[in-house]
Amino acid sequence: MAQMGRPRVFDRQQAIEQAMHLFWEQGYETTSLSQLKTQIGGGISAPSFYAAFGSKEALFKEAVQCYLESYARVTDGLWDDEIPPREAVELTLRRSAKMQCESGHPKGCMVALGTMSAPKPEHAHVAKPLAASRSRTHAGFVRCVERGIAMGELSEETDARAMGTMFSSFLLGVSISARDGIKISVFNASITELMKLWDAARNER
Amino acid sequence: MAQMGRPRVFDRQQAIEQAMHLFWEQGYETTSLSQLKTQIGGGISAPSFYAAFGSKEALFKEAVQCYLESYARVTDGLWDDEIPPREAVELTLRRSAKMQCESGHPKGCMVALGTMSAPKPEHAHVAKPLAASRSRTHAGFVRCVERGIAMGELSEETDARAMGTMFSSFLLGVSISARDGIKISVFNASITELMKLWDAARNER
DNA sequence: TCACATATGTATCGATCGGTATAAATATGT
DNA sequence: ACATATTTATACCGATCGATACATATGTGA
Known part of the structure; x- marks a missing residue:
């Protein structure tokens, strides 16, 4: 049997996306x-x-899930071992910056900007998946630097956590800067500069 | 004449600071x-x-003013021409990161995190002084790079806007990372890395 | 002493918050 | 045709939002 009862007059998936834009x-x-x-x-x-x-909170969770399965995928390269670590980092930075500056949806990243709600303990569980995603991306950057060290591309003395935090914090800051109107061309030039740090950490051969 | 009427039972300045912490x-x-x-x-x-x-909004404006005149002063070095530009940038990054991780007040920077309110046009004027401060800090970083070029310390080909945006976005991202629990020692190591970019842009002599 | 100025406590305002009770409308399955 | 299942529209719930009316308390200046 197909669906019974009076049919819904709006598209549920489309509604989630519209809600996602508002929450974003x-x-x-x-x-x-x-x-x-x-x-x-x-x-x-x-x-x-x-x-x-069901509730506002339930819809928010679905909206966050929708975001994580679509826009947030720009950072997936961090976990792809087929990609050399330097390319993975640069690709992620450029993909994310580009996405955050696109028209057709709010500027910045929903994962980065949904932070303020956290302090209130009543809404801690609402902000949790966002915090988890930020933590995952941070770990992804660190992992790429570690891969670079393991491959012998980067010096053994390289501080992977410091370097990963640098990439991660820069990318989080892009969300705020993008809302302030900074253009993608400027971010791309900044990323070009930032990647010179990777080369500066290379093994002298 | 001193103040007339029944005396206020709470300290007004102290109240502004308590409100600032809540808004922060x-x-x-x-x-x-x-x-x-x-x-x-x-x-x-x-x-x-x-x-x-007077109103919630008026108190917020006073709280923001209070913040700008105290904690936000960590970026003042960017406009001090007595300080060599490289030192000004590094000093600002380290001072701000340290402040954002201090205990005794919320983590992160109020100027960076009071952004979400902006989208609603009804509260645009409330977020305006925060946006102005972010814009000013961004310009300060760019200015320091330009000073470095003008002094002959940095190469003529250095993209001041790209470099300034990089420092600025990193610092904005620190606000979010600090809320996520990243420690000041890690930020300091990241800043040490980041400053290598300045040296990489030096004039080869 | 007493008018004046200011702050306070109680009680409440209309608007909006997230969320529901109830019943009519519209589909399917037999 | 008719019972069943689901969505719809209208009307409304108690709680909280930011803000205020009003009377009382407490200080200063003449």
Whole structure:
């Protein structure tokens, strides 16, 4: 049997993406139910909202999941051992910066900017997947530097944690800078500079 | 004549600092009136609050001003021409990172983290002084690189905007990383790495 | 002593917050 | 045709939002 009952008048997946854009731009707490209801499918009622998603928090979790499975994939290269570590780092920086400056969605990265909600203990579990993703990306940068050392490309004295934190913090800062209107061309030039640090850490041969 | 009328039972300047800590940690919109009233002077009433500060927004502006005149001064070195540009950049990075990791107040920088409120046009003017401060710091980094070029220390081909954006975005990212628990020792090691970029841009002589 | 100025406590304002109760509308399965 | 399942629309819930009216308390200046 197909689906029974009266059919839903809006597209559920599309609604999640619209909610994701709102949460991306304003964060969890600042985005209100009425904003979500107005935006979704050109306007839905409260009961339709709760029948479809359960609660604001449940929808946020789905929106975050949607983001992690799409836009956040720009950092996947960090975990691809087929890619040489230097390329993996540079590719990730450029892909992420480009995505964060794209039009068609809010500037910056939802994972980086959904941080403010954390302090309130009542919403700690809401911010947890975002924090986990940041931690994962940070670890990915560190891992690439470690790969560079293990391959003999980088000097044994290279501080992988310091270097990884540098790449990671720069990329987090891009989210704020992008909201302030910095253009992708400037970020790309900055990344070109930043990658010189990798070369400076090379083994003298 | 001194002040007339019934004397205020709480210290106004101290109240501004307590409010600043709340706004610093949670942002403008997420911090509620009842939180502020509870925190200030061990608890004050709504009329006392409005008699003293006028409105939530007015208090926020005073809190931001208080922050800019104290903690935010860590970046003042960027505009001190007495300091050689390389030292000015490094000093600013280390001072700010240290401040952001200090205990006794929220982690990170209030100027960097008070961004989310911006999207809502109703609160644009509230976020404006924060955006102005970020813009000023960004310009300060660029200016130091330009000073380095003008002094003949850095190569003429150095892209000052790219380099300044790199320092600035890294420092903005420190706010998020600090909230995630990264320690000051790691940031200091990252800054040591980052400063090698300045040396890499030196004039070959 | 007493008018004046300011702060305080109680009680409350309308608006919005996230969330629901109820019943009518619209599909499927038999 | 008719029972069942699901979404819809209207109306509303208690709680909290930022902000205020009003009367009382407590100080200064003449």
